[in-house]
Amino acid sequence: MSIPDFVTRLPNDIGGLDAGPFQRVEHPLEPWEKRCHALADVLDLRKVINTEEKRKGVEALGEGLIAKLxxxxxxxxxxxxxxxxxxxxxxxxxxxxxTEVEARFTGELA
Incomplete structure (x- = not known):
């Protein structure tokens, strides 16, 4: 009796699965991506959200969101x-x- 994949694989564990051909494209990170990475580092440094919580949190998004985002x-x-x-x-x-932050950039804040 084999164990089903859903028991042994988490949603973002795609290593070894057939994904078809892909082309790796290097690109510089967008400013918001750099800020996101810096935020992750600060949250970890300040003991707010650690790497394990982040990993589990991404897995909790489920296969659909992981594939989409x-x-x-x-x-x-x-x-x-x-x-x-x-x-x-x-x-x-x-x-x-x-909404408040967006308004600062669109000039709608009174």
Whole structure:
């Protein structure tokens, strides 16, 4: 009796699976991606979110979101989910802050 893949493989564990051909393209990180990486480092340094929590958080997104979201977007969603779980802020508070920040860049802030 063999163990099904869903027991032995987590959603982002794709090593060894047939993915078909792909072309590796090097590109510089976008500024927001650099900030995301810096945020991950600071959260880890300050003992807010560690590497293991981040890994588990990405896995918790499930196969569908992992396949759909680019690498750093997975991190951002994971950081938000962990922050909600740890009661640092609520989804509504995050949405309000995002609206406020967006308004600064579009000139809509009074």
């Amino acid at each position: 680019p690498y750093y977007e997975r991190w951002i969603v994971t950081f938000a989910n962990i922050a909600f779980t740890k009661h640092f802020f609520t989804p509504t508070e995050l949405a309000d802050k995002m």
